[in-house]
Amino acid sequence: MGYLDGFLVTFKKWAGTRTDTGRRVTTQYPEEVRPKPERFHGRHVLNRYEDGMEKCIGCELCAGVCPARCIYVRGRDNDPADPTSPGERYGFVYEINYLRCIHCDLCVEACPTEAITETKLFEFAFTNRADAIYTKDELLVGDDGRPQQLPWENWDGGFDPAADTSGWMRATAPAGSAEFEGIVAWAGELGYGVRSPELGQHAPDPSDHDDGHGHDDHDAHGGHH
Amino acid sequence: MDPLLSGGIGLSEILIVLLKVVVAFAGLMVGVMAMVWFERKLVADMQNRIGPNRAGPFGILQTLADGIKLFFKEDLQPERSDPFVFKLAPYLALVPAFLVFTVIPIAGNFSDGQDGVVTLFGHETLMQVADPQMGILFVLAMSSVAVYGVMLAGWSSGSKYPLLGSVRASAQMVSYEAALGLSVATVLLFAGTLSTNGIVASQAGWRWNIWMTLLVPFVVFVIAATAELNRPPFDLVEAEQELVGGFHTEYSSIRFALFFLAEFMNTVTMSAVIVTLFLGGPSGPIPSGAPGWVQDFLLPLIYFFAKLLVFLFVFVWFRATLPRFRYDQLMDLGWKFLIPLAxxxxxxxxxxxxxxxxxxxxxxxxxxxxxxxxxxxxxxxxxxxxxxxxxxxxxxxxxxxxxxx
CATH class of the missing domain: 1.10.287 (Helix Hairpins)
Incomplete structure (x- = not known):
């Protein structure tokens, strides 16, 4: 029937609402949460090593690469008696303005120490401009390596290392282990847990994995001192 | 003529007319709200979506919620608008839409040569607010007046998108009015009267004009009516992608709500006009043994609304299926095809x-x-x-x- 075929199509969609023809693609969002894509970009965290040291060395590469100019970093020399990070310097101011952030993940790519990574959390609607600027205290993970929940954030799903860490991959050693050099691997980006391999990847032998005490992390991928 | 007014006019006659006006207005408002919900749900179904489902059961109160929201929004008026005309235009769009409905017979027994006269509080009357002798001309006149609402809204906004929208609107509505009128003329030829009541009565006993006039005027009328209503695929008056909102771009708050209401009210009333002209209005098989209220009110009302629903569905179906016409295609279809055909x-x-x-x-x-x-x-x-x-x-x-x- 030529161009009248369209009427049949829409009619079938309507009549077949309960069948496969007219299957609805919409989900009822707040009640029904769709699984997030592997590489979803959400709010950032500043990671720490297992010994509690901050991974950020205040190098400002993230701020430099940020296309939205939403990151503000100031580095400062570590106190030799009580260092904040294992390196020479540490990030003493670290702020991300979420009114500007476009979640491009370039900061994560730029970071030499995996200090900044993204979670899959996107439900963090704030109601004033001050809340929009996440300070270092707010971004830093807790002693258990998990992000802090801020009052305006909706964490109904909780945080699950496999599900909520962003799928960002490095082509270098995730924790400074020489065995990982040149291998695409998956980091426990949030400072805890290890992501399960994605399609087409294989899990490395866990015995190869250096837990990464981290003191050599800023030292390229040079293995142990 | 309505037999109610053939005798003297006393208090009871006036009260009955007032009651009819109130009931028709309230019924139409509720109908329009239901239509908005119906359209949104149906289009959603046709597009594999769910549609409104939060406000009330199945989202049926969504229109009410939207109306309340619009009511409390800021009423903006462009600086360069013409204040009086700007305020007048929404009413010019809304009032004709309602007035058309007043001449539509929605109930009454038309079987076996009866003329649809019912008895209401001891008075004989027709189930329509008014039955002027020029009934169908009144419908055409009112749909012409509705053009002014759209045209003046666009002109008085003092803004280019509304102006372009209203220029398109006036050209489109005037063009399709011709095809609309010519297909109505065919119906009048068979009915031999202009009164809507008479037209329905002439179609009694399945002598519906849809096949008495051999389908063509019906098809022309439905297409021209869609264009007259500015509904998709003829919605280039509003054409969101080109003209923002067309003639109502500058309207907000309750004035916008009035345009919205008028648009859907027009859809309902135009469907009612189609039912009246081509599908015998409220007429249908009525068992003679049934009690009077079933013969006069229940069955005819059911028939009328069933037929109405079919056309509301068709209008929504058009919207879900057909892409918008280009302006020259619209004019070609109107002038070179529909008018000569009709x-x-x-x-x-x-x-x-x-x-x-x-x-x-x-x-x-x-x-x-x-x-x-x-x-x-x-x-x-x-x-x-x-x-x-x-x-x-x-x-x-x-x-x-x-x-x-």
Missing amino acids: LGWFLILTAIKVARDQGWNPVVAGAVAALAVVVGGLLLRSSIRAAEDKDFDAVDPADLDGAGA
Whole structure:
């Protein structure tokens, strides 16, 4: 029937609402949460090593690469008696303005120490401009390596290392282990847990994995001192 | 004429008329709200979506929620607008939409040659607010007045998108009014009256105009009505992608709500007009043994709303299926196809009707008329072709060659 075929199509969609023809693609969002894509970009965290040291060395590469100019970093020399990070310097101011952030993940790519990574959390609607600027205290993970929940954030799903860490991959050693050099691997980006391999990847032998005490992390991928 | 008003007019007559007005208005408002919900749900189903489902069961209160929201929004008025006309325009769009509905018979027993007269509080009356003798002309007049609402809204906004939208609107509505009127003329030929009540009565006993006029005027009317309503695929008056919101771009708050209401009210009333003209309005099979209220009110109302629902569905179906026309396509369809078709069909049916009345052979008369129409159609076609060719001939390669040699 030529161009009248369209009427049949829409009619079938309507009549077949309960069948496969007219299957609805919409989900009822707040009640029904769709699984997030592997590489979803959400709010950032500043990671720490297992010994509690901050991974950020205040190098400002993230701020430099940020296309939205939403990151503000100031580095400062570590106190030799009580260092904040294992390196020479540490990030003493670290702020991300979420009114500007476009979640491009370039900061994560730029970071030499995996200090900044993204979670899959996107439900963090704030109601004033001050809340929009996440300070270092707010971004830093807790002693258990998990992000802090801020009052305006909706964490109904909780945080699950496999599900909520962003799928960002490095082509270098995730924790400074020489065995990982040149291998695409998956980091426990949030400072805890290890992501399960994605399609087409294989899990490395866990015995190869250096837990990464981290003191050599800023030292390229040079293995142990 | 309404038998209610044929005697003297006393207090009870006035009260009955007032009651009818209130009931018709309230019913139409509720109907419009239901229509908005119905349309959104149906389009959602046709597009594999869910549609409104938060406010009330199945989202049926969504329209109410939207209305309340719009009511409390800021009422903006552009600085360069014409204040009086800007405020007047929404009412010019809304009032005709309601007035059309007043002449639609929605109930009454039309079977077995009855004329739909019901008894209301001891008074004989018709189930329509008014039954003027020029009923269907009133419908056409009101749909012409509705053009002013759209046109003045766009003009008085003092803004370019609304102006473009209203220019399109006035051209479109005026063009399609012709096709609309010509297809109505065919119906009037069969009904022999302009009164809507008379038109419904003339279709009693399944002599519905949809097949009495051999379908063509019905199709023309539905297409022209869709264009007249500015509904998709003829919604280039509003054309979100080109004109933001068309004529109502600058309207906000309750004034916008009035336009929105008028649009959907027009859809409902136009469906009611189609039902009245072509599908016998509230008429249908009525068992003679049934009690009076079933014969006069229940069954006719059910028939009327069932028919109405079919057309509301069709209008939504159009919207979900057809992409918008381009402006020249719209004008081509209106002037070069629908108007000649409606006119030709009208001439053929007129010839047959006259032949019957005069005792001539209706087949011969119809064939002669058809021949005249075909000849006229061919002439029209060739003149259109000639007009189209003229543009292309302006730069004829052969001429250029001749000049070169």
